[in-house]
Amino acid sequence: MATDATGSVDGPAGAARLRVLDPDAWDSWYDVLLRAFGGVPEAAEERELWRALTEADRSLGAWDGEECVGTAGAFSFRLTVPGGTSVPAAGVTMVSVAATHRRRGVLTGMMARQLADVRSWGWPLAVLTASEPEIYGRFGYGIGTRQLNLEADTRRVRLAVPPGTDDVRLRYAAPGEVLARCEALYARRVPLRAGMVERLPGWDRLGVLDPESEREGASPLQCVVAERDGEIVGYTRFHVKPKWEHAVADGTVIARDVEALDPAAYAALWRFLFDIDLTSRLIAHQRPVDDPLLHLVSDVRRLKPRERDALHVRLVDVGQALAARTYQGPVDVVLDVEDAFCPWNTGRWRLSGDTKGATCERTTEPADLALSVRELGAAYLGGVTLASLAGAGRVRELRGGALAEASVGFGPGGLAPWLPHGF
Known part of the structure; x- marks a missing residue:
C-alpha cells in the first residue's frame, strides 16, 4: 500500500482517492458507515445529531470513482491528562471500509492521512473507541482506559451510605429542562479524572438522545437530580424496563449516567436506583474501574463486574x-x-x-x-x-x-x- 501526494491509496485491485469530506456528500458518506455496521437505519433524531456533530473539514472519505468506499472522522476534543490539564486530542470516529474494498489498503491509507493531518493541526494525541480492539494496535494505538459493566441483583445487595446521604433531596426532572445545569456539573468533574472529555457545544444532546427504536421495551429516558440548598449536586439518567413473571414484578433499571460532586450525593443517587419499585435488577455500563459504588455495596460479586477496553490512545507528537x-x-x-x-x-x-x-x-x-x-x-x-x-x-x-x-x-x-x- 502507498499513499501518494494527491491522496490516492493504491491496492492490488485498483485505487481509491482520499479527500476531505464535502458536507453535501455527508449522506452517502454516512450511509457507507451505517452499512459497515450492519445496515440498520438510525432514528431520524440520531442521524441528525451525528450530522450536526460531524466536523466535515476533519473528516475523510475514500472514493472509488463516484462511490464512497471508506470513511474516517475526527472530533476536536480536549482530553484531561494526569495533572488535570486538558490537551487537544483528535477523537477518531466513524471509521469504516466497504466490504467490497477490504484488503486494498483503504484503512491504512486513511489512518496515515488522518495522523499526518492531526500532526499538522498541532495536536499531540489521537483517541478512539474500537469496535474491534485488534485493529488499531498496528497504527500505534494502545488501550489507555478500561471500563466496568455492572449487573446487580438489587434484591440481594445492600448499600452502606456515608453520613449526609439522607440530607440530599432527590427529585424527578425532565431531562431536557435540567440539561444545562447537569452539563455544568459534568464540566466541574472533567478536570478530576484523566481520560474525561470536555464536551463541545452540541455534545450535551448526546446525553439525552432517546430514540424509541433503541429502548428495547424500556421507558423513555428519565432523570433524577440530587439537590442541596437548591443547588444541583448530582444527577442520574436512566430507563426502567418493566417485567412481570408469574404476577411477580421483575423489572430492570438501566442507568445511563450517574454523576455527583460529593460522596453523599453519589450514594443517594445509587440508593435511589437500587430501590426503584417493581424492579429487581440494575444494569450500568461504562463505569470507571474504581467506581466508588464498588465500596458501597454489601457484596461486590452481586454486581457481576466485567471489565473491557475503552479509550485507545495514540501519541501523535x-x-x-x-x-x-x-x-x-x-x-x-x-x-x-x-x-x-x-x-x-x-x-x-x-x-x-x-x-x-x-x-x-x-x-x-x-x-x-x-x-x-x-x-x-x-x-x-x-x-x-x-x-x-x-x-x-x-x-x-x-x-x-x-x-x-x-x-x-x-x-x-x-x-x-x-x-x-x-x-
Whole structure:
C-alpha cells in the first residue's frame, strides 16, 4: 500500500482517492458507515445529531470513482491528562471500509492521512473507541482506559451510605429542562479524572438522545437530580424496563449516567436506583474501574463486574504529549521510541518531570527504556503500568532502576482514567 501526494491509496485491485469530506456528500458518506455496521437505519433524531456533530473539514472519505468506499472522522476534543490539564486530542470516529474494498489498503491509507493531518493541526494525541480492539494496535494505538459493566441483583445487595446521604433531596426532572445545569456539573468533574472529555457545544444532546427504536421495551429516558440548598449536586439518567413473571414484578433499571460532586450525593443517587419499585435488577455500563459504588455495596460479586477496553490512545507528537502531563514521582529517563507508522516520533527522547510539570526533548544520550509508541499510548493516562507492559516483553529496561522510576511516575495520581461516554 502507498499513499501518494494527491491522496490516492493504491491496492492490488485498483485505487481509491482520499479527500476531505464535502458536507453535501455527508449522506452517502454516512450511509457507507451505517452499512459497515450492519445496515440498520438510525432514528431520524440520531442521524441528525451525528450530522450536526460531524466536523466535515476533519473528516475523510475514500472514493472509488463516484462511490464512497471508506470513511474516517475526527472530533476536536480536549482530553484531561494526569495533572488535570486538558490537551487537544483528535477523537477518531466513524471509521469504516466497504466490504467490497477490504484488503486494498483503504484503512491504512486513511489512518496515515488522518495522523499526518492531526500532526499538522498541532495536536499531540489521537483517541478512539474500537469496535474491534485488534485493529488499531498496528497504527500505534494502545488501550489507555478500561471500563466496568455492572449487573446487580438489587434484591440481594445492600448499600452502606456515608453520613449526609439522607440530607440530599432527590427529585424527578425532565431531562431536557435540567440539561444545562447537569452539563455544568459534568464540566466541574472533567478536570478530576484523566481520560474525561470536555464536551463541545452540541455534545450535551448526546446525553439525552432517546430514540424509541433503541429502548428495547424500556421507558423513555428519565432523570433524577440530587439537590442541596437548591443547588444541583448530582444527577442520574436512566430507563426502567418493566417485567412481570408469574404476577411477580421483575423489572430492570438501566442507568445511563450517574454523576455527583460529593460522596453523599453519589450514594443517594445509587440508593435511589437500587430501590426503584417493581424492579429487581440494575444494569450500568461504562463505569470507571474504581467506581466508588464498588465500596458501597454489601457484596461486590452481586454486581457481576466485567471489565473491557475503552479509550485507545495514540501519541501523535511524543515530545508534546509527554510534556503536557505531570508525573507522580521524579522521572528523568531517556526513552528509545519506535514508531513505524509515524516515523517522526522514532528516536530517543529525554523525559524529565514530576508533580509540577515536565519537559520531553530529543536527545542523543543512551536510552534507559525501549518501547513502541503503542506502549506509550497504553501508559499515557496512567491506567496501565510500564512495569506490567515490561512483564509482557513490550518494554525493555536498558538501565537498572529506570523501569521502576518511570512506572511510578506514569501513574494517574489519584482516580483511574475513565471515558464516560463513547463517540
